[in-house]
Amino acid sequence: MITQDVTAPTSAQLTGNATKTERKNLRALSWGHALEWYDWAIFGLLSSYLGAHFFPADNEFASTLNALAVFAVGFIARPIGGIVFGSIADRLGRRKIMIFAIAAVSFGSFVIGVMPGYETIGVAAPIIVVAMRLLQGLSAGVEAPLGTAYALELVPNRPGYVSGFFGFFNNLGNLLAPLSIFFLTQLLTGDNLAEWGWRIPFIIGGLFGLIVLWLRSTLPETLDVDGAREAKSEKKQLPSVWVDVRKYWLSVLATVFIVGAIQAYNYTWIAGLPNLARAAFQEDPAAVFAITTGFGIFMTLGALFLSKVLDRFAMSKVFVVARVLAIPTIFLSLLYSQPGIGTFAGxxxxxxxxxxxxxxxFVTVSNSLLPQHIRGTGLGLGYGFGVALFGGTASFLLLWLQGEGMFWMFPIYIAALCAISVVLYLVAKKRNGIFVGK
Structure with missing residues (x-):
């Protein structure tokens, strides 16, 4: 068995407040996370409008399925982005890759916001949408896993604080997405929202990326890039990143399911159920967006609270308890099998x-299974495949099963993923040890 990484903080060190500089660096990283989750959430929430505008179909439900299929396509690029840019980050440093990631995701959002529809440019419209989602997928494949790894290197003694801090900004992005759409439903008529108003959140996301680019330009580098270059110039033997990734293959596999299971659950709540309410059950759009906004407020403030208390507990135990509780909770989705805005809210x-x-x-737990020098590659690989295989397909699968009258199968599928993730985590932890927290 591999013992705990000597650079990992001990239980006694997991105390104290983050410094002013550490909080500044965390904000620079976290605003990028907020923007990424905002961009991905608005695509999911506005799928019914995007489908009608960019994908010709006989009815609204079919066009929404087309847009959600593109939503899933964006996730296919995540493993590629994680593998390619994660390995670059493990060799050349974190900072430049994180700047690239936010430039790509904001550019894709802006293009989708200003691009003409199918009636104007024909088949080029869906092709460009797919291309932008692939670009965003490449950047998101490294943004989420590497961003948290970077943060844990900047603030190594407070993994719980980092988790809650990032969780706050992640959920803030998810909150701002439905909040912006909710305000649009109050300011615009339904026809104006469907015709052009849906573009506004995408354009805002693209422009906000310029601010995040400036913030990230001030970040320090945490990887010893100069030392690696000096060793290379002196022809010293350097360990291969991929050799060590293969050595920790069980930790990477565990990460696939740790990430995939909860992302499937997550996208069921933030995209699948709202689109089921909007496209299949024809619920009032304003009511749907109001409920998802309230949900986002709870998630955002809850993460801020957790940042204050998580370091009091062993992260490994918190993860196991939380993931086991997810197994029965996912079956709540079965209650919303027919129209009813109150049931949807419940x-x-x-x-x-x-x-x-x-x-x-979940991302901090995934980080804990891998040593620092391979986190960019290992997490990019595990996170990317987990999201692509399970997270990005969840919304489409939910609506498809509903349309086929087999909605009952969906929570069984998610519950099985959660159970597998717990087993793999415990086995990987026992075999390889942990390198973050306790």
Whole structure:
């Protein structure tokens, strides 16, 4: 068995407040996370409008499925982005890759916001949308896993604080997405929202990326890039990143399911159920966006609270308890099998507490299974495949099963993923040890 990394903080060190500089660096990273989650959430929430505008179909439900299929396509690029840019980050440093990631995701959002529809440019419209989602997928494949790894290197003694801090900004992005759409439903008529108003959140996301680019330009580098270059110039033997990734293959596999299971749960709540309400059950759009906004407020403030208390507990135990609780909670989705805005609200908030705890810690837990020098590559690989295989397909699968009359199969599928993730985590922890927290 591999013992705990000597650079990892001990239990006694997991105390104290983050310094002013550490908080500044965390904000620079976290605003990028907020922007990424905002961009991905608005695509999911506005799929019914995007489908009608960019994908010709006989009815609204079919065009929404087309847009959600593109939503899933963006996730396919995540493993590629994680592998390629994660390995570059492990060799050349974190900072430049994180700057690239935010430039790509904001550019894709802006293009989608200003691009003409199918009626104007024909088949070029869906092709460009797919291309932008692939670009965003490449950047997001390294943004989420590497960003948290970077943060844990900047603030190594407070993994719980980092988890909650990032969770706050992640959920802030998810909150700002439905909040912006909710305000649009109050300011615009339904026809104006469907015709051009849906573009506004995408354009805002693209422009906000310029601010995040400036913030990230001030970040320090945490990887010893100069030392690696000096060793290379002196022809010293350097360990291969991929050799060590293969050595920790079980930790990478565990990460696939740790990430995939909870992202499937997450996208069910933030995209699948709202689109089921909007496109399949024809619920009032303003009511749907109001409920998802309230859900986002709870998730955002809850993560801020967790940042204050998580370091009091062993992260490994918190993860196991939270993930086991997710197994019965996912079956709440079965309650929303027919129209009813009250039922929709009850299901959304009924699953919120368990989802909050899982979403706050899952990336930090994945980081804990890998040593620093391979986190960019290992997490990019595991995170990317987990999101692509399970997270990005969840919304599409939910609506498809609903349309086929087999909605009952969906929570069984998510519950099985959660159970597998717990087993793999415990086995990987026992075999390889942990390198962050306790």
């Amino acid at each position: 299901v959304m908030f009924g699953g919120a507490i368990v989802l909050l705890l899982n979403m706050t810690i």
